[in-house]
Amino acid sequence: MFFAGLDVGSTMTKIVIRKDSGDYLSIIKPTGAEHRRFVDKVMTEALYKAKLSFEQIDYIVATGYGRVNVPFADTQLSEITCHMKGVNWLYPSVRTIIDIGGQDSKGIKVKNGKTNSFVMNDKCAAGTGRFLEVMAELLGMKLEEIGEMALRSGNPVAISKMCTVFARQEVLLRLSDGAALEDILAGLHQALAARIFSMVSKIGIEREVVLTGGGAKNAGLVKFLEERLGFSVQKPDEPLLTGALGASLAAQEIAQKAVADGAMPKQKNHTLTPASFFEEMPSVN
Amino acid sequence: MIYYAGLDVGSLLAKAVIMDDDGILAYSVRSIDGNFRQAARQVMVEALDKCGLLSETLNVVGATGLGAAFVNDPAVRNTEISCQARGIHYLLPQVRTLIEIGDQSARVIKLTEKGMVADCVVNDKCAMGSGSVLQTIAKVLGINVTDMGELSLQSANPVRFSAGCSVFAETEAISRIAENARIEDIVAGLHQAMAFKIGSIAQKIKIESDVAVTGGGACNPGLVKMLEKTIGNKLFLPREPMFSGAIGAVLMALEKVRMEKLCCSN
Numbered sequence: 001m002f003f004a005g006l007d008v009g010s011t012m013t014k015i016v017i018r019k020d021s022g023d024y025l026s027i028i029k030p031t032g033a034e035h036r037r038f039v040d041k042v043m044t045e046a047l048y049k050a051k052l053s054f055e056q057i058d059y060i061v062a063t064g065y066g067r068v069n070v071p072f073a074d075t076q077l078s079e080i081t082c083h084m085k086g087v088n089w090l091y092p093s094v095r096t097i098i099d100i101g102g103q104d105s106k107g108i109k110v111k112n113g114k115t116n117s118f119v120m121n122d123k124c125a126a127g128t129g130r131f132l133e134v135m136a137e138l139l140g141m142k143l144e145e146i147g148e149m150a151l152r153s154g155n156p157v158a159i160s161k162m163c164t165v166f167a168r169q170e171v172l173l174r175l176s177d178g179a180a181l182e183d184i185l186a187g188l189h190q191a192l193a194a195r196i197f198s199m200v201s202k203i204g205i206e207r208e209v210v211l212t213g214g215g216a217k218n219a220g221l222v223k224f225l226e227e228r229l230g231f232s233v234q235k236p237d238e239p240l241l242t243g244a245l246g247a248s249l250a251a252q253e254i255a256q257k258a259v260a261d262g263a264m265p266k267q268k269n270h271t272l273t274p275a276s277f278f279e280e281m282p283s284v285n
Numbered sequence: 286m287i288y289y290a291g292l293d294v295g296s297l298l299a300k301a302v303i304m305d306d307d308g309i310l311a312y313s314v315r316s317i318d319g320n321f322r323q324a325a326r327q328v329m330v331e332a333l334d335k336c337g338l339l340s341e342t343l344n345v346v347g348a349t350g351l352g353a354a355f356v357n358d359p360a361v362r363n364t365e366i367s368c369q370a371r372g373i374h375y376l377l378p379q380v381r382t383l384i385e386i387g388d389q390s391a392r393v394i395k396l397t398e399k400g401m402v403a404d405c406v407v408n409d410k411c412a413m414g415s416g417s418v419l420q421t422i423a424k425v426l427g428i429n430v431t432d433m434g435e436l437s438l439q440s441a442n443p444v445r446f447s448a449g450c451s452v453f454a455e456t457e458a459i460s461r462i463a464e465n466a467r468i469e470d471i472v473a474g475l476h477q478a479m480a481f482k483i484g485s486i487a488q489k490i491k492i493e494s495d496v497a498v499t500g501g502g503a504c505n506p507g508l509v510k511m512l513e514k515t516i517g518n519k520l521f522l523p524r525e526p527m528f529s530g531a532i533g534a535v536l537m538a539l540e541k542v543r544m545e546k547l548c549c550s551n
Contacts (some may be wrong), residue, residue: 162410165452
């Protein structure tokens with residue numbers, strides 16, 4: 001049997017296709033503004049990579065903020081459930097998950113493979129990846145390079161404002177004062193780490209801590225977060241995938257339970273429609 | 286003749302005003318463009334040029350705003366809140382509550398009959414409600430900030446912004462554009478979200494009429510209309526809503542200089 005998990009995030013669309021034997025493959029593509037049409041295209045690419053046809057997939061679970069826009073999904077599940085499942089599968093000893101996404105951040109407390117409690121911020125850009133995105137744009141740098149650069153600082157500039165808009169202004173003032181770029185960047189990463197730490201502290205942080213989402217790819221943020229926590233954190237090889245991985249695991253659970261109950265999983269009668277919107281994407285036909 | 290100048294160096298615009306004992310002689314405004322020091326110097330030169338004065342003729346210079354520290358000339362510095370209060374009292378003496386909407390600031394200031402600050406609430410934690418979000422969304426929509434007010438007045442069905450964050454408002458606007466929402470509805474929705482936030486700031490103070498609006502936000506009729514609806518008070522606009530801070534800076538500097546003279550002569 002084959003199962004698919006889709007995680008349609010604000011920035012990236014992630015798909016995991018897995019076999020019941022446990023092997024899986026994945027694909028990550030930028031989401032774009034029109035994910036309804038785009039998700040078909042990404043799915044087609046994933047199937048091409050897996051050398052499977054759409055009909056061979058037994059069950060599909062969608063998650064992420066764009067999950068309602070996946071017409072061919074059999075079930076939609078919350079990001080919290082899927083992230084927890086994905087991380088718990090990779091790290092059975094995990095107790096706290098910190099997920100730093102492009103548009104939200106969350107803390108999830110895991111107990112016995114289940115979500116014990118969680119906190120989430122999707123109302124304020126401070127404490128999310130968006131904070132760093134705004135700063136990278138302001139400084140004319142790439143998001144991928146600011147974390148490394150922050151690590152070179154010996155003397156981080158204190159950034160006192162939480163709000164992204166105010167912090168941006170503070171950076172402009174510090175630049176006018178002549179502060180070094182790496183010191184400002186270090187200060188910004190410190191401020192972000194402090195914000196995330198205080199949010200996740202509400203559910204009580206216990207080891208092991210696993211860091212996921214795009215934020216886990218930022219070496220500077222990881223370092224300052226570890227400094228705050230006072231111990232090191234785990235991060236998956238591909239921290240963006242845990243949601244889609246969890247969704248594919250959930251798909252497997254649901255389908256196998258249905259089979260064990262003697263019924264084939266209820267599948268929606270949807271097919272993939274060819275996307276005409278993102279023609280600049282490489283063709284897979 | 287004795288001449289005074291006031292400088293209000295904000296995060297987006299530098300404002301200068303030249304006054305004498307009879308009133309305002311000239312004013313000028315220019316964009317900061319990333320250089321506070323230069324903008325402050327330039328805007329002062331422009332204002333002086335307009336009334337044909339040289340900087341040497343100035344007797345007193347007052348400065349305020351986020352970038353006041355970047356004013357090179359010797360100047361008397363005062364906080365934005367007290368300068369705004371003094372400025373609006375000079376322009377509209379009957380005002381008891383002032384809502385100031387700058388690029389970064391959304392403040393509600395209560396005034397005494399003499400134009401002193403009685404109480405104030407400021408948006409020190411969150412930028413929503415301040416004008417910076419207008420700049421961002423104007424860019425996304427490909428329109429001029431200055432056209433947003435008139436445009437939004439044509440909307441019958443404002444779009445709802447849910448996050449209440451200036452940064453996320455940009456993402457929401459992009460999503461609404463993708464869903465083919467009308468531009469005027471997006472702008473009106475944004476004004477509504479800002480008015481709602483400013484209204485919640487204002488609730489912390491008991492609003493007394495007359496209520497005035499200053500700052501760049503006051504130049505946006507769409508925002509002012511939404512704000513009137515949210516707060517339920519008629520809002521008065523001074524003729525120069527951008528210059529209340531600079532005028533206040535002059536008045537406060539004068540007070541200080543006169544006080545010092547008084548003390549010395551005794």
